[in-house]
Amino acid sequence: MTTGRRAQKMEETRAKLIRTARAAFAEKGYAAASMDELTARAGLTRGALYHHFGDKTGLLRAVIDQIDAEMVAKARAARDRAESPWLGFVAEGVAYIELALEPEIQRIVLLDGPAVLGDPSRWPGQNACLRETTETVQALIEAGIVRPVDAEAAARLINGAALDAALWVAAAAEPRAVLAKAIEAFRCLASGLLAAPPPQPPPGDHVTAIEN
Amino acid sequence: MTTGRRAQKMEETRAKLIRTARAAFAEKGYAAASMDELTARAGLTRGALYHHFGDKTGLLRAVIDQIDAEMVAKARAARDRAESPWLGFVAEGVAYIELALEPEIQRIVLLDGPAVLGDPSRWPGQNACLRETTETVQALIEAGIVRPVDAEAAARLINGAALDAALWVAAAAEPRAVLAKAIEAFRCLASGLLAAPPPQPPPGDHVTAIEN
DNA sequence: TGATTTGACATACGGCACGTATGTCGCAAT
DNA sequence: ATTGCGACATACGTGCCGTATGTCAAATCA
Numbered sequence: 035m036t037t038g039r040r041a042q043k044m045e046e047t048r049a050k051l052i053r054t055a056r057a058a059f060a061e062k063g064y065a066a067a068s069m070d071e072l073t074a075r076a077g078l079t080r081g082a083l084y085h086h087f088g089d090k091t092g093l094l095r096a097v098i099d100q101i102d103a104e105m106v107a108k109a110r111a112a113r114d115r116a117e118s119p120w121l122g123f124v125a126e127g128v129a130y131i132e133l134a135l136e137p138e139i140q141r142i143v144l145l146d147g148p149a150v151l152g153d154p155s156r157w158p159g160q161n162a163c164l165r166e167t168t169e170t171v172q173a174l175i176e177a178g179i180v181r182p183v184d185a186e187a188a189a190r191l192i193n194g195a196a197l198d199a200a201l202w203v204a205a206a207a208e209p210r211a212v213l214a215k216a217i218e219a220f221r222c223l224a225s226g227l228l229a230a231p232p233p234q235p236p237p238g239d240h241v242t243a244i245e246n
Numbered sequence: 247m248t249t250g251r252r253a254q255k256m257e258e259t260r261a262k263l264i265r266t267a268r269a270a271f272a273e274k275g276y277a278a279a280s281m282d283e284l285t286a287r288a289g290l291t292r293g294a295l296y297h298h299f300g301d302k303t304g305l306l307r308a309v310i311d312q313i314d315a316e317m318v319a320k321a322r323a324a325r326d327r328a329e330s331p332w333l334g335f336v337a338e339g340v341a342y343i344e345l346a347l348e349p350e351i352q353r354i355v356l357l358d359g360p361a362v363l364g365d366p367s368r369w370p371g372q373n374a375c376l377r378e379t380t381e382t383v384q385a386l387i388e389a390g391i392v393r394p395v396d397a398e399a400a401a402r403l404i405n406g407a408a409l410d411a412a413l414w415v416a417a418a419a420e421p422r423a424v425l426a427k428a429i430e431a432f433r434c435l436a437s438g439l440l441a442a443p444p445p446q447p448p449p450g451d452h453v454t455a456i457e458n
Numbered sequence: 459t460g461a462t463t464t465g466a467c468a469t470a471c472g473g474c475a476c477g478t479a480t481g482t483c484g485c486a487a488t
Numbered sequence: 489a490t491t492g493c494g495a496c497a498t499a500c501g502t503g504c505c506g507t508a509t510g511t512c513a514a515a516t517c518a
Contacts, residue, residue, distance in 0.1 A: 044466070064361075065277060068504065080505085081468045089506070149276075149361035153417035187424075187431035190414045191407040195435070198406020199399070205365040215396035219403050222395050226438025256495070280475065293497045296477070 048086055048096075050076045056097050060138040064094060064146035091150055098147050098157070105133055105143075106162045113170065120179050123170050124224055127196045128217055130163070134200030135209065144197055155190070167193055171227075180227045188227060195223060260298055260308075262288045268309050272350040276306060276358035303362055310359050310369070317345055317355075318374045325382065332391050335382050336436055339408045340429055342375070346412030347421065356409055367402070379405055383439075392439045400439060407435060 054076040058067040069080050069090060087093040112129035116122035133139055148154060154161045167189040174180040180188070199216040206212040266288040270279040281292050281302060299305040324341035328334035345351055360366060366373045379401035386392040392400070411428040418424040 047466085069506095070504070079468055082466075084506070085466060145361045145364075148413070149357045152357075153413050155414055156417055181434055183431045183434050184427035187411070187414075187427040188434070191411050191428070191431050191435055194410020194413075195403040195407035198410065199403050201360070201365050201406075202367055202399075202402045205368055212399075215399040216403070219395045219399035222393055222400070223403055223407070223435050223438045226435045226440075228438075259495085281477095282475070291497055292476085294495075297494090297496060301477075 047076075047078065047082060051078065051083060051086065051093065052096050052100060055093050056100070056138065056142070059094065059097060059142050059146065061141075063141060064090075064150055094142075094146070094150055095157075098143055098151070101139060101143055102162050105130075105139065106166050108133060109163065109166060119174055119177060120228070123174055124221060126167065126170060127192055127220055127224060130193065130196040131200045131203070131213070131216060131220065134197050135204050135213070137204070140201060140204055144201060164189055164193055174227075178229060181229050183227070192224065196220060259288075259290065259294055263290065263295060263298065263305065264308050264312060267305050268312070268350065268354070271306065271309060271354050271358065273353075275353060276302075276362055306354075306358070306362055307369070310355055310363070313351060313355055314374050317342070317351070318378050320345060321375065321378060331386055331389060332440070335386055336433060338379065338382060339404055339432055339436060342405065342408040343412045343415070343425070343428060343432065346409050347416050347425070349416070352413060352416055356413060376401055376405055386439075390441060393441050395439070404436065408432060 051073070054072055055067070058072045058075070069083055073079050073083050083093060087096060109126050109129045113122040113126040116125045134144060147157075151157060155164055168186050171180060171188045171192075172185040175182055175185060199220060203209055203212045203216050263285070266284055267279070270284045270287070281295055285292050285295050295305060299308060321338050321341045325334040325338040328337045346356060359369075363369060367376055380398050383392060383400045383404075384397040387394055387397060411432060415421055415424045415428050
């Protein structure tokens with residue numbers, strides 16, 4: 035079963051459209067991205083677009099699905115590299131902050147996505163990032179590491195804080211320095227979820243682990 | 247100096263446009279709101295609009311400024327009603343969550359605003375909500391109540407978490423129940439900023455203070 | 459193998475909405 | 489009283505989205 039020459043070429047044009055849309059949405063923004071120009075740049079016409087994705091929002095959905103999957107993979111990798119479940123959770127949050135520094139993710143997933151498609155937790159099939167964090171939190175609660183709050187609520191808050199922080203960092207004049215501040219503040223906030231509070235470092239003892 | 251009949255009528259049309267836009271943006275969304283229909287509903291034409299606000303985004307800016315001011319006033323009132331500086335800070339955050347339940351604020355300030363105008367911290371003259379929170383955090387740090395993190399970073403994270411939580415609550419099937427979970431999780435997170443951790447309630451001891 | 463059908467994609471069309479350029483009318487200052 | 493300015497209306501061009509229709513190659517089948 036060789037997938038058929040027909041279906042293969044079709045997948046190719048789908049991928050080409052998504053790839054082109056990803057670039058166009060990222061640099062122009064969703065609203066300002068023209069479907070005529072977008073499809074022409076992909077060597078196609080609007081006919082192909084409406085055939086495969088229904089309308090403009092369908093294409094945005096497809097693009098976001100793809101990016102979302104990539105984000106989950108990277109965040110999970112960061113979590114699994116950590117030395118304890120709790121540090122893995124924190125690393126996951128920090129990974130989201132750093133991921134959201136990419137203009138592509140900022141513009142498409144954080145700004146235009148919610149505005150066009152509505153609340154991310156309602157995106158059908160996806161919002162994989164949120165589910166990933168929710169499961170992590172749930173496991174930490176069951177292990178007695180995190181206080182018994184609602185896992186989904188904690189995940190939403192953590193994700194919201196991380197992504198909003200990234201928005202702030204990216205718009206800052208000195209992204210590197212601001213990123214360090216954001217990560218430090220994020221660690222503080224996250225520690226509020228711990229069942230047994232960590233030892234408090236004395237004032238002025240700044241955390242300097244910025245690199246991955 | 248009686249402000250002149252001229253200027254008075256002009257202020258009146260400005261206000262009428264902003265009021266109508268606020269309603270239209272809230273129910274249709276920014277992109278789907280037609281300026282023709284919007285101005286007609288206000289008893290005017292697009293000429294008035296472009297004379298006063300330059301373009302469509304200018305009108306959005308004016309609307310957001312107005313809402314932002316109202317939000318700050320309410321959050322500050324909630325803070326000042328509290329019995330201690332720390333509880334005031336928490337009350338401010340909870341107030342943001344509850345404020346963001348209004349569809350008007352959701353749609354205009356949280357969804358369309360960032361998508362059209364970019365990062366809120368760059369909105370000229372405003373983002374009064376963020377500044378308010380930043381100053382509150384700074385005062386708490388100087389009083390030794392909050393750990394010495396970057397005040398602006400903490401404010402961004404707290405605000406992002408609160409507003410994102412509200413987005414989640416509003417989209418939920420059971421807003422009342424979900425709101426309680428969100429507020430409880432928010433209190434946990436916020437406690438991570440404390441210099442001296444609060445006493446940990448035993449598991450199952452749920453906070454029930456939902457009403458203002 | 460040749461006819462037929464299916465479906466991926468292109469082309470053509472209508473309509474809406476934004477921004478600008480131009481016109482008009484009333485208030486205010488001299 | 490005249491003149492100038494500013495608030496707002498009207499008219500126009502342009503771009504873009506969604507749909508309806510057409511076309512041609514590939515898969516199916518007799």
